[in-house]
Amino acid sequence: xxxxxxxxxxxxxxxxxxxxxxxxxxxxxxxxxxxxxxxxxxxxxxxxxxxxxxxxxxxxxxxxxxxxxxxxxxxxxxxxxxxxxxxxxxxxxxxxxxxxxxxxxxxxxxxxxxxxxxxxxxxxxxxxxxxxxxxxxxxxxxxxxxxxxxxxxxxxxxxxxxxxxxxxxxxxxxxxxxxxxxxxxxxxxxxxxxxxxxxxxxxxxxxxxxxxxxxxxxxxxxxxxxxxxxxxxxxxxxxxxxxxxxxxxxxxxxxxxxxxxxxxxxxxxxxxxxxxxxxxxxxxxxxxxxxxxxxxxxxxxxxxxxxxxxxxxxxxxxxxxxxxxxxxxxxxxxxxxxxxxxxxxxxxxxxxxxxxxxxxxxxxxxxxxxxxxxxxxxxxxxxxxxxxxxxxxxxxxxxxxxxxxxxxxxxxxxxxxxxxxxxxxxxxxxxxxxxxxxxxxxxxxxxxxxxxxxxxxxxxxxxxxxxxxxxxxxxxxxxxxxxxxxxxxxxxxxxxxxxxxxxxxxxxxxxxxxxxxxxxxxxxxxxxxxxxxxxxxxxxxxxxxxxxxxxxxxxxx
Amino acid sequence: xxxxxxxxxxxxxxxxxxxxxxxxxxxxxxxxxxxxxxxxxxxxxxxxxxxxxxxxxxxxxxxxxxxxxxxxxxxxxxxxxxxxxxxxxxxxxxxxxxxxxxxxxxxxxxxxxxxxxxxxxxxxxxxxxxxxxxxxxxxxxxxxxxxxxxxxxxxxxxxxxxxxxxxxxxxxxxxxxxxxxxxxxxxxxxxxxxxxxxxxxxxxxxxxxxxxxxxxxxxxxxxxxxxxxxxxxxxxxxxxxxxxxxxxxxx
Numbered sequence: 001x002x003x004x005x006x007x008x009x010x011x012x013x014x015x016x017x018x019x020x021x022x023x024x025x026x027x028x029x030x031x032x033x034x035x036x037x038x039x040x041x042x043x044x045x046x047x048x049x050x051x052x053x054x055x056x057x058x059x060x061x062x063x064x065x066x067x068x069x070x071x072x073x074x075x076x077x078x079x080x081x082x083x084x085x086x087x088x089x090x091x092x093x094x095x096x097x098x099x100x101x102x103x104x105x106x107x108x109x110x111x112x113x114x115x116x117x118x119x120x121x122x123x124x125x126x127x128x129x130x131x132x133x134x135x136x137x138x139x140x141x142x143x144x145x146x147x148x149x150x151x152x153x154x155x156x157x158x159x160x161x162x163x164x165x166x167x168x169x170x171x172x173x174x175x176x177x178x179x180x181x182x183x184x185x186x187x188x189x190x191x192x193x194x195x196x197x198x199x200x201x202x203x204x205x206x207x208x209x210x211x212x213x214x215x216x217x218x219x220x221x222x223x224x225x226x227x228x229x230x231x232x233x234x235x236x237x238x239x240x241x242x243x244x245x246x247x248x249x250x251x252x253x254x255x256x257x258x259x260x261x262x263x264x265x266x267x268x269x270x271x272x273x274x275x276x277x278x279x280x281x282x283x284x285x286x287x288x289x290x291x292x293x294x295x296x297x298x299x300x301x302x303x304x305x306x307x308x309x310x311x312x313x314x315x316x317x318x319x320x321x322x323x324x325x326x327x328x329x330x331x332x333x334x335x336x337x338x339x340x341x342x343x344x345x346x347x348x349x350x351x352x353x354x355x356x357x358x359x360x361x362x363x364x365x366x367x368x369x370x371x372x373x374x375x376x377x378x379x380x381x382x383x384x385x386x387x388x389x390x391x392x393x394x395x396x397x398x399x400x401x402x403x404x405x406x407x408x409x410x411x412x413x414x415x416x417x418x419x420x421x422x423x424x425x426x427x428x429x430x431x432x433x434x435x436x437x438x439x440x441x442x443x444x445x446x447x448x449x450x451x452x453x454x455x456x457x458x459x460x461x462x463x464x465x466x467x468x469x470x471x472x473x474x475x476x477x478x479x480x481x482x483x484x485x486x487x488x489x490x491x492x493x494x495x496x497x498x499x500x501x502x503x504x505x506x507x508x509x510x511x512x513x514x515x516x517x518x519x520x521x522x523x524x525x526x527x528x529x530x531x532x533x534x535x536x537x538x539x540x541x542x543x544x545x546x547x548x549x550x551x552x553x554x555x556x557x
Numbered sequence: 558x559x560x561x562x563x564x565x566x567x568x569x570x571x572x573x574x575x576x577x578x579x580x581x582x583x584x585x586x587x588x589x590x591x592x593x594x595x596x597x598x599x600x601x602x603x604x605x606x607x608x609x610x611x612x613x614x615x616x617x618x619x620x621x622x623x624x625x626x627x628x629x630x631x632x633x634x635x636x637x638x639x640x641x642x643x644x645x646x647x648x649x650x651x652x653x654x655x656x657x658x659x660x661x662x663x664x665x666x667x668x669x670x671x672x673x674x675x676x677x678x679x680x681x682x683x684x685x686x687x688x689x690x691x692x693x694x695x696x697x698x699x700x701x702x703x704x705x706x707x708x709x710x711x712x713x714x715x716x717x718x719x720x721x722x723x724x725x726x727x728x729x730x731x732x733x734x735x736x737x738x739x740x741x742x743x744x745x746x747x748x749x750x751x752x753x754x755x756x757x758x759x760x761x762x763x764x765x766x767x768x769x770x771x772x773x774x775x776x777x778x779x780x781x782x783x784x785x786x787x788x789x790x791x792x793x794x795x796x797x798x799x800x801x802x803x804x805x806x807x808x
Binding site for chain 2: 087100180305404410
């Protein structure tokens, strides 16, 4: 299946032993590099050429002119604009508290995947060029004494490789005594790399599509409308209820922003149908937008405030153009972090929206209270074929909130699952809530050219999952993030699980909800049988006509 | 007297560097914007909640407790014994001496031993645990050695070769009033004071900045209220004002 060893999981206590160091275990050329045409769309320098032959990798062959000077200029710029950058690079005492906290280190054993070591790739350059100690010891030829180092091509290669083995999940920052967040450093590093000809293709190509078309997939309005129509038919076939998934419906109350994966990927799409059913049942007037048809915002991954803001402004424009009163987000981890934490900053103030609702609001902030208030008709037994566990998505867990209280981001999804399922078991405490392990595919890593690190980075979560499947008969793991769902469905077969054990939270709601006017199973069966009979009759008729025609033709002969 | 002058100049310089250096860093940290709300959640939703969170980090090392129990014990031991020792040393500059300073005097001596024990433990981690060894720079070892030697030279004066502390006190009180006083020419004392001055000198240019720095850490000092209250950095507000997407397009 792969030319590297797939980590083993035992499921014993759900926690992995911390491996000893294997230097350079994940040394490599990193993901595919971004071509000048993609960089241009992102307003990054384009004065570099792709090398002949091997055109895709980050081997420092694409560096722009004067790259060193320009990299240092960008660092100086970031140092002045981001307090996190400067404070975090200054104050780390190298205590090592974070060294065993990163899923990529645990899964790969490469010491440069320890959070502090990953930061040090940038910190050593910062120390050399921006601190007294580094300049002084650099001048006397001993920069290493104070952990400083010259900026060389090898350093840049390490940046490119190892800053694309960080999913910016913030687990290290939970355990750091100073709250140092490697995500901030990795975002800054990618911003620097983008300015010296070493952008990552996956992120920039996708963002180019959002800038042009409105979503990560490059799905144009027509295709989107067709897809939504198809989903409406699916729901109708299944329930007999005419649940709409409106697109660009002016004057709606709610603009729903959801990751574009919800439009086509499994199990995402089942979640989307879940939102639609809930919103329909609550009598809410909502719409999707073809202009802002993407919840995810990859601008965060590459540390680009400017591009992140540009994408966020599409949402504002869509909300203004459609004249909505509320903005609601679907299940997506990074989308929710950007929405919850940054949208007001990037694209606010939203004084034209209804101030009685949170701006923006998470779909779970609608579903959970509705379930608690008994506004939805639920038959929990519809999910009795499953024993559920829940994967806390990193960006939701450690970078956002739901509801009024701190920690609501853990309670709301669990409350919803418990309200629609009879069987729920949590994974071990060190792997959930704010100690959750990233799925291994977040932060711009969800690309086939990074498969090895994705598989290895998933190991801690797989171990915890194995534990609950073996000790508590768990059959399914629910998630509320498009990336988690995509990453898991792709990666869990490597660990011997089946990909259909990953479900959307709103998929569970969708299974259990009984809509007003919904047909019972017998009625659906009868309806299907009637339709089937109709079809059969039509087929027979067509066959008879055909036979008659043929007979006629025969006669003519 | 020559020694007294040298050390007086050294301590005045060290104090100046420490105070101005740290003040400068604090000024820079305070002026540099944090453009986005990035508290590590769950985070407090009120200002008083943030103060409580920060106090728990500063006084109890709460996050570290979750991360690594052994390191937490060693870190607590080292930092709190250092606090007691520093308080104990106030008697060399105070007259009259405060009650609390008199109270800690006997504890200060035990603290000295525990201080060294804690530091030896921290040193052992740097040598024995492969992950910590990997991230250790020579300066990290040097800093631990510096602190250990400060402790050892201090205890030597207590137990091996006592120095004339009346003269020492006169010297330090003289520093406050810019009145040159001689310093006893005892080797442990001169080593002790030399190392302490070194520690003060490197404070603003080293990882010792973690002490003021933690208060500026956006993941710990921000209120979790981005939906309720709009947060925007001046440079980002400028983009908005001029209706531009990119910073290099600004007028």
